[in-house]
Amino acid sequence: MDIVTILTVAVRHAGPVLLVAMGGLLASRVNIFNLALEGFMLIGAFSSIVGAFYTGNVWLGVLFGVLASTLMIIIYAVFIIELEVQPVVCAISIITLASGLTRYLLNPVFGVSGRYVLSSELAMPVVHMNWLEAIPVAGQILNNHSLLVYFALVLPFVLAFVINKTKYGLDIRAVGMNEEAAVSAGIHVRKVKYSALMINGILCGLGGAELALSVYMFNVGMTNGRGYTALAAITLAGCNPLLSLITCLLFGFAESLVVSLSGVGFSSYLLGMLPYALALVAAVAPQVARRCIHFIKRKKSETEMISEYYRN
Template sequence: MEVLERLFNAALIVAMLRTTAPILLVALGGSFTTKAGIFNIGLEGQMLLGAFFAVIGTIVSGSPWIGVLCGVAAALVLAYIFALLVVTFRANEVVVGLALNILASGMTISLMKAIFGTRGSIFGHGLVGLPIIRLPFAKDLGWFGQIISGYTPLVYVAFLAVPVLIIFYKRSRLGLYIRVVGEKPEAAEALGISIARIRYTASLICGVLAGLAGAHLSLGYTTMFTENMSSGRGFMAVAILIFSNGDPLKLLAGCLLFGFSDALSLRMQTTLGVSSYIILAVPYLVALAALFALSYRSRPRLIQETLATMGRALSVKPNGASGS
């Protein structure tokens, strides 16, 4: 009982919200491209580049907010390249996304070596993290006050963005255009909506949020940059996007699941002394289990659809006439 109390308390929820924020930001960015009909597997690279240039911008300027802007700008460049290749030149989106992920990883390692003469991590050099917001009324709310106060601004941005995006997709003209382009591109063309312009817009908005996610990793979640510090969060966001289809509430649920398993695994390591190798695998095992459960639940529907399609095909004769 004592062990459970040490594991499951307000501190676990605080850790869960902190670990959820970066993956939620990048997943919400990915929802724009998903809704626009683009499978964006390049989220990992955009996030990583945002984290690196946020650190560079902060070291050069001395301001974490200028660092955040630099991180967003770097992710935007990568998002623009992705849109240019996929939308304009109609390249395979999976190949382009993987190539840009490899480019971002190699670029950050090379630039780290060229600028700082080292590999592994960047810290010190006057690096300043994002400020912590302490809500003045939180101390009067007990354990609930501990949960809602004491985060960097980007954590609040991540969670507040969920209801904003729900309203955006349902109420705004751009949100409607993005959904139409993704679901019915022929209808979008008939209405005179530029599919290319909408997909470029969605890709660039995605780049902004991926850059914020990266900046949060290097300036909020930690105050340093390490090689490949995104650690598969971009790929995890892609997995969540697949089963949520870009719906903000489902994204939030999936990201909270990952954040909870990540926070719980870290507390198990510090509280119970569980092996770090097992700990590192826990979030991904939980995510895989959730994806398997969701795919298993949808299997009867898929089988029904397949049988219906086969039935329609068998009911049509080679000459096109219906069978009796």
């Protein structure tokens, strides 16, 4: 399999993860570690298939997915903000609930269990741009994706602008860095948190919809850890939107490698570990690096300053 195809598939894989990651990033920026991205994405994926099935329209399916995932995240927000439930615990129950609900509802809704495939007319359409064909390699890689993938690719730039240049972005940063200071500056912390989480929900819904509708089917557990991968990507990028774009593409590339190399006879299971291993390193490495740098810096200034001091 050639590198262009691998990269094209990488972009396609990165799309949903990017959408979800950007949502998680906003939540992180208001100091909510949203472990439940996986659950919201799963709800989004399932609901978008249900929506597309009943309405016979892909975009209404997407809307359905977004609504369901946003509704779920509002419940989550109420639980952690109003009822002060520990966010991690609430997140895990959301994940369990999302997995249970989608497994169970598959039966009454579609009369099947395990997976349901829609007719291929309900697949997410891809956008073909003639002008891109003129550009070698990059043109090929970036061509023929769904609208949501393009949206995902633009989103980090939009978020970077919003966070750094607008009043809303300043509010978000203030709430995340020091909630008390934000309160005292007259910022409505609650509103900021709810709105950030709502956007998080919308993006998770979009991510789930892209995941499910691009292959016009739902199977149980189809998110397969992508929510966690998204978390790992933003952790690695230190919640910077543009760096997160890069890490998400990197994870997409790893996933694409898995798909293409497993056909050649490598153990797909071992390759399947790759994104998670990367994510694990991503979570731990910055801390290790930070400690090392601090240690070296500290030792250096210690020896320098102390010897300087006693020389005189």
